[in-house]
Amino acid sequence: MIPEITDIRKAAARIERYIHHTPVLTSRTIDLIAGAGIYFKCENFQKVGAFKFRGACNAVFNFDDDILSNGVATHSSGNHAAALALAARVKGVDAFIVMPENAPEIKKKAVAGYGAKITFCKPTLEARESMLAGVVEETSAAVVHPYNNFDVICGQGTCALEILEEIDKPDIVMAPVGGGGLISGTAITVKSLSPATKVYGAEPAGADDAYRSFKSGKLIPSVDPVTIADGLLTSLGDLNFGIITKYVDDIFTVSEEKIVEAMRMVWERMKIIIEPSSAVPxxxxxENPEVFKDKNHSRFSSSICN
Amino acid sequence: MIPEITDIRKAAARIERYIHHTPVLTSRTIDLIAGAGIYFKCENFQKVGAFKFRGACNAVFNFDDDILSNGVATHSSGNHAAALALAARVKGVDAFIVMPENAPEIKKKAVAGYGAKITFCKPTLEARESMLAGVVEETSAAVVHPYNNFDVICGQGTCALEILEEIDKPDIVMAPVGGGGLISGTAITVKSLSPATKVYGAEPAGADDAYRSFKSGKLIPSVDPVTIADGLLTSLGDLNFGIITKYVDDIFTVSEEKIVEAMRMVWERMKIIIEPSSAVPxxxxxENPEVFKDKNHSRFSSSICN
Structure with a gap:
């Protein structure tokens, strides 16, 4: 079942008190370089530093209390782990997080700091999944998938609601694509409320499973992806793929060089810290000036994800 | 002559169309660490990346047209150079900037990018001043001192106007002290509009001329200052010293270690890029938890200067 805009509006009302309404920033210099009016939705200022908190928060707060009494669980090496841990703490329930033992120290510390119970495992998808299965069997905690989940998608879609409140009928809204949680929530919101706006995904060429899936019309998983944008290594979920197929206008792939150039440009010109995944749009x-340039009101919004 | 709040209000009206009204950001984590409610005034998002543009803009726009027809001039290795260059460009007049030949490449590029005419000199104060004198003799340009200047102080004071619009009667407003332009403008604004608010300066222990001047009651210049906060190496101006003596409640000095710790904390927790000088408050x-902690509404605003 694909979420509708009413589901995303319900999510917005549900999480409103707990999330930050993040600012939209602009830079005249970057507009000059791009030849377009570009609006940056600063989800790097979101709680836990990423839009992921929207989805995790919506999922946790939408569970029935009896389900929630056993806590929530996931496996994640990064922002979703921290997001779920914080959402669980806000709700006052346990969070059981399976993390690969080679996860970055700062992420381990963040997740522990939010009071989650961490179980470490070998850094393979198999080890993560079997360890999570064991944790769930023991605790009966409710699993919250980082992107292939109805409530998570609705939560991520609330970010675009805020964009459209601030920017009237943008020409383009673009988001990075990893597992597809952000782009699918974004696409539903934008196409429902501003049908003439183009919705684009942006993906590293070195992890282009969404691009290949989109172009071929069938879900192709990521094999040995290599990119500095470590938040976009995961393969597209099937729920996300269905939404992207239905609502997204196009997906662009970008080189590693351009990701670094874009990230540096945002650091230097906008004085905000974004991770490589966030620089991909x-x-x-x-990389595609002809698509964005010389449109007088070409507008574009990057949902910056940590 | 010391500026009054009416002068600062005039400056605000004069530069309003040309500056950014910068956001105030907060971080729950930093509030927890500090045990206080801390508000960060993000002048790193100001044009040219620093509050310096407020003062330069006010100075340039307050000149009579016949004076301005010869352009404006200054010597500076950093943000004031870029700020004056941009203000001159906005006004459509020439900017003549004397820069030490060892100024950072990125600053040289920024100043040149704003269309200023740069003259390079040896990196000594004597060389800078004599070169500037030569440039002024040749061009009859009007000199705009980076901080020891009535109009510059009024421009910097507009930042605190915005703080007080957003935060009602903060307990404390704090700014870093280099030449003293920001702290003196800030002190006039705050003490005029919210007399019960304490105004504090913050200075690196390795460049503590303002601290020593403030405590001894006489202007003591900086001798061989050493600090990572390279925006705060300059000695206090005499106009600035008079204002600080009259309006500032106290000046704190901080270690290099704490500057780095604070800067890293802001980068990691707030996801914004600030320079060391900006991390000093x-x-x-x-470094002084007893001063700021356990005050329920202790508020503090760092005017982040690039």
Whole structure:
């Protein structure tokens, strides 16, 4: 079942008190370089530093209390782990997080700092999944998938609601694509409320499973992806793929060089810290000037994800 | 002559169309660490990346047209150079900037990018001043001192106007002290509009001329200052010293270690890029917990200067 805009509006009302309404920033210099009016939705200022908190928060707060009494669980090496841990703490329930033992120290610390119970495992998908299965068997905790989940998609879609409140009928809204949680929530919101706006995904060429899936019309998993944008290594979920197929206008792939160039440009010109995954849509603008340039009101919004 | 709040209000009206009204950001994590409610005034998002543009803009726009027809001039290795260059460009007049030949490449590029005419000189104060004198003799340009200047102080004071619009009667407003332009403008604004608010300066212990001047009651210049906060190496101006003596409640000095700790904390927790000079007030909070902690509504605003 694909979420509708009413589901996303319900999510917005559900999480409103717990999330930050993040600012939209602009830079005249970057507009000059791109030849377009570009609006950056600063989800790097979101709680836990990423849009992931929207989805995790919506999922946790939408569970029935009896399900929630056993806590929530997931496996994740990064922002979703921290997001779920914080959402669980806010709700006052346990969070059981399976993390690969080679996860970055700062992420382990963040997840532990939010009071989650961490179980470490070998850094393979198999080890993560079997360890999570064991944790769930023991605790009966409710699993919250990081992107292939109805409530998570609805939560991520609330970000675009805020964009459209602030920017009237943008020409383009673009988001990076990893597992597809952000782009699918974004696409539903934008196409429901501003049908003439183009929705684009942006993906590293070194992890282009969404691009290949989109172009071929069948879900192709990521095999040995290599990119500095470590938040976009995961393969597209099937729920996300269905939504992207239905609502997204196009997906752009970008080189590693352009990702670094875009990230540096945002650091230097906008004075905000974004991770490589977050720079991927700006990289798509730099790499495809003909698509974005010389449109007087070409507008574009990068949902910056940590 | 010391500026009054009416002068600062005039400056605000004069530069309003040309500056960014910068956001105030907060972080729950940093509030927890500090045990206080801390508001960060993000002048790193100001044009040219620093509050310096407020003062330069006010100075340039307050000149009579016949004076301005010869252009404006200054010597500076950093943000004031870029700020004056941009203000001159906005006004459509020439900017003549004397820069030490060892100024950072990125600053040289920024100043050149704003269309200023740059003259390079040896990196000594004597060389800078004599070169500037030569440039002024040749061009009859009007000199705009980076901080020891009535109009510049009024421009910097507009930042605190915005703080007080957003935060009602903060307990404390704190700013870093280099030449003293920001702290003196800030002190006039705050003490005029919210007399019960304490105004504190924060300075690196390795460049503590303002601290020593403030405590001894006489202007003591900086001798061989050493600090990572390279925006705060300059000695206090005499106009600035008079204002600080009259309006500032106290000045704190901080160690290099705390400056780095505070800067890293802001990068990691707030996801914004600030330079070491800008982290000095936060370092003062970390180093003097008893002053800021356990005050329920202790509020503090760091005017982040690029």
């Amino acid at each position: 700006m990289a798509a603008v730099l | 936060m370092a003062a909070v970390l």
